[in-house]
Amino acid sequence: MIIDVHCHIMDDPADRAAVDRTLELAGRFDIQRLITSMGKDLIVAPSPEQIRQANDHVLALVKGWSDRISGYCYLNPRLGRDACLDELHRCLDAGCIAIKLWVACACDQPEVFPIVERAIDLDIPILQHTWVKTGGNMPDESTPLHMARLAQRYPQAKLVMAHCGGAWEYGIKAVRNCPNVYPDVSGGNPTQGLLEMALRDLGPKRILFGTDATLRSFASQLAKVDAVKMPARARRLVLHDNAMRLFNLPKPA
Amino acid sequence: MIDINASLGEWPFGALQYNTPPSLLNWLGAAGIQQACVAPLEALLYKDIQQANVRLHKALRPYRNRLLPFCAIDPSYPDWQTDLDQCRTQWHTAGVRLFPSYHSYQITDACCLELFEVLQDTDLPVQIAPVVSDPRMHHPRAAVPAANLENLPDVLRRFPRLRVALLNVRAENDPALKDSAFVRSCPNLFFDIAWVDGVGRVSELVERFGDEHILLGTNAPLMIPLSAIYKLREGDLSEAQRGRITRDNAIRFLGEHAFARANA
Numbered sequence: 156m157i158i159d160v161h162c163h164i165m166d167d168p169a170d171r172a173a174v175d176r177t178l179e180l181a182g183r184f185d186i187q188r189l190i191t192s193m194g195k196d197l198i199v200a201p202s203p204e205q206i207r208q209a210n211d212h213v214l215a216l217v218k219g220w221s222d223r224i225s226g227y228c229y230l231n232p233r234l235g236r237d238a239c240l241d242e243l244h245r246c247l248d249a250g251c252i253a254i255k256l257w258v259a260c261a262c263d264q265p266e267v268f269p270i271v272e273r274a275i276d277l278d279i280p281i282l283q284h285t286w287v288k289t290g291g292n293m294p295d296e297s298t299p300l301h302m303a304r305l306a307q308r309y310p311q312a313k314l315v316m317a318h319c320g321g322a323w324e325y326g327i328k329a330v331r332n333c334p335n336v337y338p339d340v341s342g343g344n345p346t347q348g349l350l351e352m353a354l355r356d357l358g359p360k361r362i363l364f365g366t367d368a369t370l371r372s373f374a375s376q377l378a379k380v381d382a383v384k385m386p387a388r389a390r391r392l393v394l395h396d397n398a399m400r401l402f403n404l405p406k407p408a
Numbered sequence: 409m410i411d412i413n414a415s416l417g418e419w420p421f422g423a424l425q426y427n428t429p430p431s432l433l434n435w436l437g438a439a440g441i442q443q444a445c446v447a448p449l450e451a452l453l454y455k456d457i458q459q460a461n462v463r464l465h466k467a468l469r470p471y472r473n474r475l476l477p478f479c480a481i482d483p484s485y486p487d488w489q490t491d492l493d494q495c496r497t498q499w500h501t502a503g504v505r506l507f508p509s510y511h512s513y514q515i516t517d518a519c520c521l522e523l524f525e526v527l528q529d530t531d532l533p534v535q536i537a538p539v540v541s542d543p544r545m546h547h548p549r550a551a552v553p554a555a556n557l558e559n560l561p562d563v564l565r566r567f568p569r570l571r572v573a574l575l576n577v578r579a580e581n582d583p584a585l586k587d588s589a590f591v592r593s594c595p596n597l598f599f600d601i602a603w604v605d606g607v608g609r610v611s612e613l614v615e616r617f618g619d620e621h622i623l624l625g626t627n628a629p630l631m632i633p634l635s636a637i638y639k640l641r642e643g644d645l646s647e648a649q650r651g652r653i654t655r656d657n658a659i660r661f662l663g664e665h666a667f668a669r670a671n672a
Contacts, residue, residue: 180607180608180642183641183642184638184641184642286544288545289543289544289545289546289547289548289551290543290544290551321544321545322544322545324422343542343545344541344542344603344605344627345631345632345634345635346541346542346630346631346632347424347426347628347629347631347632348422348423348424348425368606368607369606369607370605370606371606371607372605372606372607372608372609372638372639372642373607373638373642374635374638374639374641375635375638375639377638378632378634378635378637378638379632379635381634381638382438382439382632382633382634382635
């Protein structure tokens with residue numbers, strides 16, 4: 156059984172056939188648990204209402220397919236401490252299990268700190284988008300160095316670094332000495348060398364499998380793992396055990 | 409299965425594996441791919457790219473029944489005609505691969521149109537790669553934006569017998585493939601699935617363009633060949649459709665006797 160810690164199921168939860176279809180395609184690759192975020196529109200700097208709509212979309216998916224789908228609570232730190240924490244508790248009470256932060260605010264900024272402190276109190280992970288782009292990032296888009304600074308400020312936080320930082324050679328080195336940062340392999344082309352370097356420099360206990368589906372395919376992203384020769388134990392850590400441990404997922408009955 | 413988008417040689421930006429003929433064949437073989445069209449990676453940055461073709465030709469000699477050479481030509485460089493002639497008559501190149509973004513020309517430039525005319529007249533297929541690796545992750549001192557191929561339909565109208573394959577395109581939104589009716593009407597136009605991504609995308613492309621224009625391509629060894637095979641699994645393809653994408657279309661693109669010619 157494979158756990159996808161980074162996906163975006165954009166199907167309308169009212170369209171059961173569409174969601175079932177996405178889950179069936181994931182199931183072809185034994186991806187049995189998908190942790191989704193951000194609803195059907197990816198909004199860069201969402202308003203309180205847009206945040207609520209995005210999270211309601213996720214909550215409807217979690218409610219309708221609890222045996223397959225878990226959810227992140229998406230937050231915009233720029234909306235302020237109280238708004239974020241109120242929305243966080245609304246979503247956690249309704250079934251979300253972790254926090255998603257995207258590009259509204261660089262993750263080493265003070266607006267993010269109350270969210271991280273609450274996540275530590277609750278023992279839940281934060282999935283933070285990261286990328287470092289040739290030609291420049293979006294204004295508030297976090298790089299792996301932002302992530303490293305946040306991790307050093309909060310060594311107790313459980314931080315998932317999305318996309319291995321995009322430029323993965325840079326991303327892996329940026330967080331190599333931050334043991335509380337767990338890169339996921341989602342997004343980007345299935346490039347030779349990514350997982351080999353992550354295994355070599357971080358070890359299998361810190362790497363998480365994710366796809367960025369439905370923007371990316373389950374196929375291209377799982378190939379990143381299946382094409383790499385590694386011990387069965389390491390493969391199981393990457394595809395399953397690390398996610399179970401980090402997200403405190405219940406063992407299937 | 410035939411991979412129409414593979415490469416060999418040195419990559420200046422990292423320690424690439426599987427970039428020699430035996431190691432590439434093993435890696436492709438692990439994904440179930442038996443044959444591939446390969447071009448030299450050195451051609452991206454060499455000034456005299458014929459030296460990259462020389463290296464490719466030498467490396468492929470013992471493997472010509474499984475690895476088909478696609479020489480790289482830069483039509484903006486002086487006397488590419490002699491280089492192409494050598495590739496064609498002495499080394500029996502199976503086709504030509506173009507990198508317009510790395511070599512700084514447009515496909516509608518006079519030099520490129522002249523090349524297309526020669527290729528049409530000599531019955532050699534052409535591959536055009538608007539990108540090779542993700543521009544977001546290029547070395548900051550070697551950033552090369554993707555080539556814009558939106559004028560490709562004009563080129564194809566002018567050279568109706570030219571066989572063209574686009575490599576590394578996001579076919580669902582690439583400007584060159586915007587007009588799906590035009591694509592459907594062009595039996596000589598193909599694109600590969602190396603960069604096609606998104607859940608169920610191959611099925612969507614079959615629905616939009618039909619299955620006769622789609623080619624199995626991996627962009628190996630820069631990218632993982634298993635990805636292309638898994639994408640086919642994620643699509644709902646019949647055996648016949650799968651056969652067309654993984655082999656029959658490639659043979660139409662290459663020409664019936666490509667492998668025999670390469671072994672000559």
